[in-house]
Amino acid sequence: MEERNKQKVFIETYGCQMNFSDSEIVGSILSNDEYNLTTDINEADYILINTCAIRDNAEQRIRKRLKELKALQRKRSWLKIGVLGCMAERLKDQLMEEEDNVNLVVGPDAYRSLPAMLKEVESGVKAANVILSEEETYAEIDPVRLGSNGISAFISIMRGCENFCAYCVVPYTRGRERSRDPKTIVAEAKRLFENGYKEVTLLGQNVNSYKWTDDGDNVDFPELMKRVAEISPMLRVRYSTSHPKDLSDKLLEVMAAYDNICKCIHLPVQSGSSRMLKLMNRKYTVEWYMDRINAIRSYMPDCAITTDVIAGFCGETEEDHKQTLDLFGKVGYDYAFMFKYSMRPNTYAHKYLKDDVSEEEKTRRLEEIIALQGQLSLASYQKDVGKTFEVLIEGVSKRNKEQLFGRNSQNKVIVFDRGNHQPGEYVKVKVLKCTSATLIGELAE
Ligand code: 5AD
Ligand code: SF4
Numbered sequence: 001m002e003e004r005n006k007q008k009v010f011i012e013t014y015g016c017q018m019n020f021s022d023s024e025i026v027g028s029i030l031s032n033d034e035y036n037l038t039t040d041i042n043e044a045d046y047i048l049i050n051t052c053a054i055r056d057n058a059e060q061r062i063r064k065r066l067k068e069l070k071a072l073q074r075k076r077s078w079l080k081i082g083v084l085g086c087m088a089e090r091l092k093d094q095l096m097e098e099e100d101n102v103n104l105v106v107g108p109d110a111y112r113s114l115p116a117m118l119k120e121v122e123s124g125v126k127a128a129n130v131i132l133s134e135e136e137t138y139a140e141i142d143p144v145r146l147g148s149n150g151i152s153a154f155i156s157i158m159r160g161c162e163n164f165c166a167y168c169v170v171p172y173t174r175g176r177e178r179s180r181d182p183k184t185i186v187a188e189a190k191r192l193f194e195n196g197y198k199e200v201t202l203l204g205q206n207v208n209s210y211k212w213t214d215d216g217d218n219v220d221f222p223e224l225m226k227r228v229a230e231i232s233p234m235l236r237v238r239y240s241t242s243h244p245k246d247l248s249d250k251l252l253e254v255m256a257a258y259d260n261i262c263k264c265i266h267l268p269v270q271s272g273s274s275r276m277l278k279l280m281n282r283k284y285t286v287e288w289y290m291d292r293i294n295a296i297r298s299y300m301p302d303c304a305i306t307t308d309v310i311a312g313f314c315g316e317t318e319e320d321h322k323q324t325l326d327l328f329g330k331v332g333y334d335y336a337f338m339f340k341y342s343m344r345p346n347t348y349a350h351k352y353l354k355d356d357v358s359e360e361e362k363t364r365r366l367e368e369i370i371a372l373q374g375q376l377s378l379a380s381y382q383k384d385v386g387k388t389f390e391v392l393i394e395g396v397s398k399r400n401k402e403q404l405f406g407r408n409s410q411n412k413v414i415v416f417d418r419g420n421h422q423p424g425e426y427v428k429v430k431v432l433k434c435t436s437a438t439l440i441g442e443l444a445e
Contacts, residue, residue, distance in 0.1 A: 006033075006034060006035055006036040007034060007035050007036070007045040007046065007118075008035070008036050008037070008038040008043055008044050008045050008046070009030050009035050009036065009037055009038065009044065009045070009046045009048060009118075010037075010038050010039070010040070010041045010044035010046065010047050010048070011023050011026060011027060011037065011048045011049075011050065011146065012041075012047065012048070012049050012050070012065075013049075013050040013146075014049070014050065014051055014052045014058065014061065014062060014085075015050070015051065015052025015054065015058065015085065015086065016052065016054070017154055017201070017203055017240060018156065018174075018203055018204075018205070019050050019051075019052060019085055019086075020146075020154060021143065021154040021155075021156045021203055022050060022084075022085065022108060022111070022156070023050045023084075023146055024143030024144055024145060024146050024154070025111060025138045025141050025143050025156075026048065026050070026084065026111050026114065027143065027144040027146055028141050028142060028143050028144045029111055029112060029114055029115065029141065030114055030115065030118075031144055032115065034115070035115070035118070037144065037146075039147075041072070044079065045078060045079065045080065046079075046080050046081075046082060046118060046121075047069060047072075047079065047080075047081050047082070048081075048082040048083075048084055048104075049062060049065065049066070049081070049082070049083055049084065049085075050084045050085040051083055051084065051085040051086055051087035051088060052085065052086050052087065053085075053086035053087045053089075053090045053169050053173055053344070054086070054168075054169060054170070054342075054344075055339065055342035055344075056342045056343075056344075057342065058087075059087055062083075062087055063099070066081070066083075066099050066101065066102065069081055069101065070101050073101055080103040080104065080118075080121050080122075081101055081102050081103055081104070082102070082103060082104030082105070082106060082118075082121075083095055083099075083102050083104070083105050083106070084106045084107075084108075084111070085107075085108055085173075086108065086169065086170070086173035086174065087173075088105045088106055088107050088130060089107035089108060089130050089132070089172070089173040089174070090169060090172065090173050090345075091105075092105065092107075092128065092130045093105065093128055096126050096128065102126075103121045103126050103127070104117060104118070104121050104126070104127050104128070105127075105128040105129075105130065106128070106129055106130070107129065107130035107131065107132060107173075108132075108159070108173065108174055108175075109131065109132050109133040109136045109159075109174075109175060110129040110130065110131055110133075111138070112136075112138075113129050117129060132160075132174075132175035132176070133175065134175070134176045134178060135178060136159070136178075137156075137158070137159055137178055137179070137180035137181070138156070138180075139180045139181050139184040140184055142188065142191070149394055149395055149423065150195075150196060150197065150423075150424070151196075151197060151198050151199060151392065151393075151394055151423060151424050152197065152198070152199040152200075152201070152392075152394065153192050153197050153199070153200055153201070154200070154201050154203050155185060155188050155189060155192075155200050155201070155202050155203065156180065156203045156204070157179065157180050157185050157202045157203060157204050157207065157210055157224065158177065158178060158179045158180060158204035158205070158206075158207065158209070158210050159174060159175070159177070159178055159180075159204070159205075160174045160175045160176045160177040160178055160205065161174055161177055161205035161206060162176060162177045163205075163206060163243060163281075163283075164281060164348065165270070165280055165281055165282060166279060166280050166281045166314075166347060166348040166349040166352075166353065167280060167310065167313060167341060167343075167344065167347060167349050168344070168347060169344040169345075169346075169347055170205060172346060172347070174205065177205070177206070177209060179204075179209075179210050179211050179212050180212075181212060181214070182212050182217075182219045182223075182224050182227060185202070185224065185228065186227050186228060186231070189228050189231055189235070190231050193231055193232055193234075193235045196424065197235070198234065198235060198236060198392055198424055198426075199235070199236040199237075199238065199392060200228065200235065200236070200237055200238070201237075201238040201239060201240060202224070202225070202228065202237065202238070202239040202240075203239070203240060204239075204240075204241070205241065206241065206242065206243045206246075207221050207239050207240070207241065207242050208221050208242045208243060208246040208247060208248065208251065209221075209243075209246065210224055212224075220250075221239075221251060222248065222250045222251045222253070222254040225237060225239065225251070225254050225255070225258075225261060226254050226258070229254075229258040229260055229261050230258075232260075233259065233260050234260070234426070235260060236260050236261075236262055236392060236409075237258075237260060237261050237262065238261075238262045238264065238411070240266050241266050241268060242265065242266070242267060243268075244267050244268070244269065244282075244284050244288070244289050244292050245282070245283045245284045245288070247265075247267065247292050247295075247296075249295060249299075252295055252296060252299040252300065253299065255299070255300060255303075256299045256300050262409045262410070262411065263300050263302055263303040263304060263409045263410055264303065264304040264305075264306070264334075264409065264410050264411040265296055265303060265304070265305055265306070266306045266307070266308075267289075267292065267293075267296075267305060267306070267307055268307055268308035268309075269289055269307045269308070269309060269327065269331075270282055270308060270309060270310050270313075271309065271310065271313065271316070271320065271323075271324055272286060272309075272320075272323040272324035272325070272326055272327030272328065273286070273316070273319075273320035273321075273323040273324065274286045274287070275320060276313055276315075276316055276320050279313065279314065279315060279353065280310075280313060280349075281348065286323070286327060289327075290327075290330070290331075293305065293331055302409075302410070303410070304334040304335075304380075304410035304411060304412070305331060305333055305334060306333055306334055306335040306336060306337075306411075307331070307333050307336045307337070308336070308337045308338075308339070309324060309328075309336060309337075309338050309339070309369060310339050310340070310341050311324075311338065311339070311340050311341065311362055311365040311366040311369055312340055312341045312357035312361060312362030312365055312366070313341045313349070313357070314341070314349050314353035314354055314355055314356060314357070315353065315354065315356060315357075316341075316357055316365075321365045321368075324365075324369065325368060325369065325372055328369065328372050328373060328376065329372065329376075332376050332379065332380065333373065333376055333377075333380075334376075334377065334380040334410065334412070335373075335377055335380075335411075336369075336373045336376075338366060338369050338370055338373065339366070340362040340363065340366050341355070341357070341362060343355045374436055377436040377437065378434075378435075378436035381412065381434040381435070381436055381437070381438075381439060382434060384412065384431045384434065384439055385431050385432065385433060385434055385439075386430075386431065387430070387431055388428055388429065388430045388431070388444045389408035389409070389410075389414065389428070389429055389431070389439075389441075390408065390409065390426055390427075390428055391406040391407065391408055391414050391416075391426065391427055391428070391429045392406050392407060392424075392425075392426055393405070393406040393421060393422065393423045393424060393425050393426075393427060394406045394407065394423055395423050396418070396423070397415050402417060402418055403415050403416060403417055403418060404416060404417075404418045404421060404423070406423075406427075406429075408429075408439075412438075412439055413437070413438050413439065414429050414431065414438070414439040414440070414441050415438055415439070415440050415441070416429050416440070416441045416442055416443060417442060417443065419443050421443070427443060427444075427445070428443070428444040428445050429441040429442065429443060429444055430442055430443075430444040
């Protein structure tokens with residue numbers, strides 16, 4: 001079919017990095033003889049929304065967006081709307097009943113069926129596929145890099161989650177945990193490097209459970225990291241996310257041994273109270289968590305540590321909350337993602353626990369954590385003033401065209417006068433001052 005006759009697909013993504021990575025897989029599946037991707041929503045024949053279900057407000061935002069899209073559909077009667085991802089998986093057909101302008105519902109393991117499903121929708125019927133798979137990893141699909149800066153890319157290394165934290169919808173929306181063939185992961189990273197990329201982030205819900213066995217080749221996560229890091233010292237490697245219960249010394253050893261493995265660990269704590277952690281089914285105590293923090297610090301004193309935390313989970317008392325603040329103070333996180341507990345239908349907490357902390361109380365506790373983290377972030381950034389870092393330049397600063405921005409190994413953003421440097425280069429930058437979210441420096445060479 002000629003280019004101009006191809007139908008145009010616009011993809012909009014919400015939620016976590018995994019979802020952004022999935023959209024790149026969807027983009028690849030739909031870049032073929034019959035479909036073209038477009039970045040202009042006004043010329044789209046199909047709008048696909050890749051959704052998140054982690055908290056109620058994520059879903060509300062998507063509902064609102066679907067209502068807005070009705071206006072576009074009124075102007076262009078042929079326009080079809082598809083819902084992909086976690087909200088599609090959670091609500092299934094119900095979504096098409098509740099949102100009358102949705103033509104297509106596709107869960108995270110069913111993206112290969114998209115071309116056939118678009119055909120069905122084209123012929124005027126509604127279509128849904130939310131079958132979860134125990135094997136699908138989209139291993140050999142080469143993702144199109146959507147909205148990429150050409151420098152940094154995500155690589156999905158595993159799918160699903162079997163931890164069943166009491167509050168979390170992910171095991172239900174993304175299904176069984178499965179790892180992707182390491183050969184395809186290393187090949188994808190190599191391809192990216194050969195195409196000028198300088199940084200890859202290996203993604204999985206719990207990367208430490210990565211495991212592959214093939215003809216006597218046993219590959220665990222530290223081994224996979226090693227293989228990716230050895231592609232080139234000029235390729236930075238990051239990963240997300242690891243569960244504290246299985247953050248191993250072996251992984252820390254590998255991280256410490258390679259300069260190009262970035263010194264930043266995202267280690268979601270969720271609560272600073274062992275009693276809450278037990279209710280959450282996190283499978284570790286505060287003592288265990290602190291032991292892991294100490295291990296990180298002893299292998300890599302310069303490693304940044306970031307976290308996720310939930311305020312106001314079922315049964316959380318003022319004392320539990322104080323313990324969370326306490327733990328934040330002790331760890332001194334460089335950055336944190338902080339949330340109010342949001343009850344998710346069908347999770348363990350929904351079935352067996354009571355969402356009994358009032359909305360006002362959740363808000364107050366969250367605000368206290370945010371205020372404390374603000375001070376901790378500022379302290380962490382202030383400690384960097386006077387230090388010199390290697391920075392991978394990512395782009396031109398939005399505020400000032402004469403300045404560039406990039407990140408150091410610890411994932412902190414640094415802004416500096418550009419000299420004659422370009423995005424994609426590594427430079428040494430000395431930090432002169434900071435805010436609680438940005439370092440400001442000057443070229444050190
Ligand atoms: N309510 C609030 N926050 C949640 N998270 C996961 N489920 C919920 C929920 N029901 C948070 C956790 C997790 C992050 C991705 O989202 O902190 O680490
Ligand atoms: Fe949710 Fe726990 Fe899985 Fe993370 S590891 S997605 S918090 S169940």
